[in-house]
Amino acid sequence: MNGLEDLTRFRVDYSDHVATVTIEHAPVNSQDGAFREEIIRIFDILGAETDVRAIVLTGAGKHFSAGAELGNRAAIGAQPGGFQAHNRLVRAAFDVVMECPKPVIAAVHGAAIGAGAVLALVCDILVVAEDAFMSMTEVDYGLAGGVRHVLRSFSPSDARLMIYTARRISGVELHRMNVASVCVPKDEILAEARAIADAIAGKVPLAIVAAKRSFGLTEEMPLRDGYRYEQTQTAALADTEDTKEALLAFKEKRKPVFKGR
Numbered sequence: 687m688n689g690l691e692d693l694t695r696f697r698v699d700y701s702d703h704v705a706t707v708t709i710e711h712a713p714v715n716s717q718d719g720a721f722r723e724e725i726i727r728i729f730d731i732l733g734a735e736t737d738v739r740a741i742v743l744t745g746a747g748k749h750f751s752a753g754a755e756l757g758n759r760a761a762i763g764a765q766p767g768g769f770q771a772h773n774r775l776v777r778a779a780f781d782v783v784m785e786c787p788k789p790v791i792a793a794v795h796g797a798a799i800g801a802g803a804v805l806a807l808v809c810d811i812l813v814v815a816e817d818a819f820m821s822m823t824e825v826d827y828g829l830a831g832g833v834r835h836v837l838r839s840f841s842p843s844d845a846r847l848m849i850y851t852a853r854r855i856s857g858v859e860l861h862r863m864n865v866a867s868v869c870v871p872k873d874e875i876l877a878e879a880r881a882i883a884d885a886i887a888g889k890v891p892l893a894i895v896a897a898k899r900s901f902g903l904t905e906e907m908p909l910r911d912g913y914r915y916e917q918t919q920t921a922a923l924a925d926t927e928d929t930k931e932a933l934l935a936f937k938e939k940r941k942p943v944f945k946g947r
C-alpha cells in the first residue's frame with residue numbers, strides 16, 4: 687500500500703476491504719520512537735483509504751506488545767523538553783488508533799503490558815487468546831500512566847487493583863470481566879478477529895464510520911445530547927448512495943453492493 691513500503695516495526699496486509707496490521711519488533715514487540723511514528727503513519731493512511739473498511743491489529747511472535755522500551759528514558763530526560771516531546775508522541779500513537787474512522791479489532795496473545803495494554807484497550811473490539819495476559823507495570827519502575835485508558839474498560843475497583851499492584855489479568859479473566867469480547871485458543875485468534883472484521887466490512891461503510899464517530903464523541907456526553915447527535919448522523923446518511931442501496935436491496939431481497947458513497 688502506498689506510503690507503507692518502508693516500515694521497520696510493522697507489516698501491513700490487505701484483502702477484501704480488511705487491513706491487518708502486525709507488530710514486528712522482535713523480540714517482544716516493544717514500543718520506541720520509531721514504533722510510534724510508524725503507527726501514526728499507518729493509521730493515518732488506512733483511515734483515509736476508502737477501500738479499507740476494518741482493521742485487525744496483532745503482534746508477531748510470542749507477544750502482542752510488552753510495552754514501552756525503558757532503556758532510553760534517561761536519554762529522553764537529558765534532552766531539553768525531552769519528556770514533553772516524548773509524551774506528545776506517545777499520546778498521538780494511541781489517539782490515532784482511537785480516532786481512526788475505521789473500526790480496529792485487537793487480536794491479543796501473550797503479553798500486553800503497560801503501553802501494550804493501552805494499545806489493545808484503545809481498539810474498538812478486543813479479542814484475546816487464552817494465553818494472553820494484560821498488566822500495567824508502571825508502579826514497578828517508578829512510573830505512572832495508563833489510568834484514564836484503563837478506567838474506560840475496567841470497573842473502578844478492578845482498574846485500581848490493576849494499576850496499584852501490577853497484577854496480571856489473564857485472557858480468560860479479561861473475557862469474564864467483559865473487557866474482551868471473545869476469548870479463544872491462541873491458534874484461533876486471528877481467524878476470530880478476521881471474521882469480526884469481515885462482518886464489519888460487509889456493512890454500509892459510511893454508517894460504520896458514523897457509528898465510530900458517535901462512540902468517540904458521545905462517550906462523555908449526557909444521554910439526551912448524545913442521542914441527539916446520533917440522530918443527526920442518521921439524517922446525514924439518508925441521502926447517501928449506499929444507504930439507498932441498502933434499503934433497495936432489502937426490498938428486492940438481494941445482497942447489497944456498497945461503494946463507500
